[in-house]
Amino acid sequence: MLKLLASLLISTELVIAAPLGISLQSGCSLEAVLANQCSTSDGSSLTVTGERTTPGTAGPQSPDRTSPQSPTPVAPAPVDPVAKERARCLEAGSGPRGCLLTRPSEPDADPVAETPPSPVITITDLAGFAPASARPVGEPSNLGVVGLPTNFVAPASVHVREGTLFGLPLRARFTPAGFDFDFGDGSSLSSTSAGTTWEQLGQAQFTPTATSHVYRERGIFEARVSVRYTAEIDPGSGWIPLEGQLSVAGPAQQIRIVESHTALVESSCTERPRAPGC
Helix, strand or coil: CHHHHHHHHHHHCCEEEEEEEEEECCCCCHHHHHCCCCCCCCCCCEEEEEEEECCCCCCCCCCCCCCCCCCCCCCCCCCCHHHHHHHHHHHCCCCHHHHCCCCCCCCCCCCCCCCCCCCCCCHHHHHHHCCCCCCCEEECCCEEECCCEEEEECCCCCEEEEEEECCEEEEEEEEEEEEEEECCCCCEEEECCCCCCHHHHCCCCCCCCCCEEECCCCEEEEEEEEEEEEEEEECCCCCEECCCCEEEECCCEEEEEECCCCCCCCCCCCCCCCCCCC
């Protein structure tokens, strides 16, 4: 039996793994059985148990016993501070109405630099441009008569000054808008008129005008006038009006007031300058 098994292994180049059990229940030889030449119609059977390995054929694959690789750690998602605070509030039992939170506003990523505002120019800033003052003139020839009107005129007109303000070149235009007369005897007058001469008005001397004044005593009085100007500025793009008025006080003017008496004389003062009353 063992010789037959060894001969079978050499001739067929089969490797039969142990244990191998062979049961012959008929008259068929082993070679016939392997060649499938035996009939099993008589009820006999041949049972071969065991394993056969064909040369060059890999054996059954063993499962991969290498240890599985560790999973790559995943960074935790960022925590929303508002959601976290709301969850904490709900866990504390405050209820949804007590957990209304406001999401903080995010700062601008690229804030824009603020431009410093331009300086605001007011009419008082133009005092350094020295608008013209005015000295009043009393008619006739800064001489008056007690009890009779003395006519006053303030020689002021529109004029332009140039200079710099806040380091920038600037032009300023001043326009007379009002006149405050001080007659030196405690009386004053505010007028929108600078005054007009008797000749321009076509009036006789010592007649009243819009800017005349009557002195009640003789003497020498210092009359003054302050001119109120409106102003416009030109920074190079055109004239811009400013609000308000700028008052400029002028120098004093001496006014001599005399008394007048009527007397009969032989000749005129031209003919006799030394005559009484001349």
